[in-house]
Amino acid sequence: xxxxxxxxxxxxxxTEQPNPASQQLDQLSSxxxxxxxxxxxxxxxxxxxxxxxxLSVAVEAIAERLAKGGRLFYIGAGTxxxxxxxxxxxxxxxxxxxxxxxxxxxxxxxxxxxxxxEGLEDSFESGVGDLQARGFGPxxxxxxxxxxxxxxYVLGALGHALEIGALAVAMACVPTSQAAMPCEIxxxxxxxxxxxxxxxxxxxGTATKMALNILSTGVMVRLGKVYGNRMVDVxxxxxxxxxxxxxxxRDLAGIERGRGQALLQQSEGSVKLALxxxxxxxxxxxxxxxxxxxxxxxxxxLDSLGVQLKGPQ
Numbered sequence: 001x002x003x004x005x006x007x008x009x010x011x012x013x014x015t016e017q018p019n020p021a022s023q024q025l026d027q028l029s030s031x032x033x034x035x036x037x038x039x040x041x042x043x044x045x046x047x048x049x050x051x052x053x054x055l056s057v058a059v060e061a062i063a064e065r066l067a068k069g070g071r072l073f074y075i076g077a078g079t080x081x082x083x084x085x086x087x088x089x090x091x092x093x094x095x096x097x098x099x100x101x102x103x104x105x106x107x108x109x110x111x112x113x114x115x116x117x118e119g120l121e122d123s124f125e126s127g128v129g130d131l132q133a134r135g136f137g138p139x140x141x142x143x144x145x146x147x148x149x150x151x152x153y154v155l156g157a158l159g160h161a162l163e164i165g166a167l168a169v170a171m172a173c174v175p176t177s178q179a180a181m182p183c184e185i186x187x188x189x190x191x192x193x194x195x196x197x198x199x200x201x202x203x204x205g206t207a208t209k210m211a212l213n214i215l216s217t218g219v220m221v222r223l224g225k226v227y228g229n230r231m232v233d234v235x236x237x238x239x240x241x242x243x244x245x246x247x248x249x250r251d252l253a254g255i256e257r258g259r260g261q262a263l264l265q266q267s268e269g270s271v272k273l274a275l276x277x278x279x280x281x282x283x284x285x286x287x288x289x290x291x292x293x294x295x296x297x298x299x300x301x302l303d304s305l306g307v308q309l310k311g312p313q
Contacts, residue, residue: 063222076145077107077121124156147200149179224297
């Protein structure tokens with residue numbers, strides 16, 4: 001189905017309206033321009049704060065799906081889609097999650113990450129087809145991202161998610177009254193007109209990135225990937241992350257670096273497993289069994305094994 005909206009006037013959308021504060025943008029000094037951007041970008045924070053309730057509901061609903069083996073998909077076109085791909089790509093190194101667990105789907109595929117392919121967003125079927133190619137099913141969750149709320153590629157995908165019983169979450173930067181989207185959870189980040197009219201890579205993009213940070217981090221917290229405020233499921237894949245892992249072992253378990261390196265080697269780079277070993281004195285195999293019995297939750301595993309970490313709780 002082609003886009004029935006065609007080239008219809010979208011000037012009523014907040015994201016497309018001119019911003020009175022920047023009417024003389026091209027006449028401002030660089031200092032004045034930067035000052036205006038800094039002041040205007042505060043609106044992105046306010047927009048995310050205004051969506052607290054919906055973001056909270058989305059975190060719980062997505063985590064429930066993933067806890068049962070489902071996956072999280074972000075889908076979008078242009079800046080919105082690229083932000084989804086970025087957030088998905090950062091989950092494995094941060095939370096040691098399976099690369100298939102959180103996926104970013106971008107109109108135009110990988111090529112569109114480097115070269116804009118905006119025309120590909122106008123097909124309702126393409127979004128559906130891209131999801132189907134990845135085996136998207138009823139047990140999965142979808143976050144459809146569209147700054148203006150009218151992208152056919154995203155709307156088609158959200159409609160498909162609803163039809164098959166998957167979780168459908170919409171994320172847009174205009175009020176629902178301006179652009180309704182098919183979904184169960186409707187997240188609206190109302191950032192207002194951009195300083196550069198229609199350039200939603202600015203405030204809208206900033207608010208979207210902030211909201212995606214909250215969603216993915218909140219979901220991983222709910223899934224037991226975090227202990228306190230430490231990323232205990234971090235994958236030790238380079239020197240920086242090894243140093244972070246050793247500091248986590250030091251701070252939470254009172255382990256000095258030499259002992260920490262030995263534990264990381266025995267645990268095959270698993271910080272969470274090394275922490276269980278440090279707290280219990282168990283070998284890697286027994287500690288792994290304890291974690292598995294607690295569904296991977298470090299806190300639950302420690303409680304069930306009757307031990308505590310020596311550092312800050």
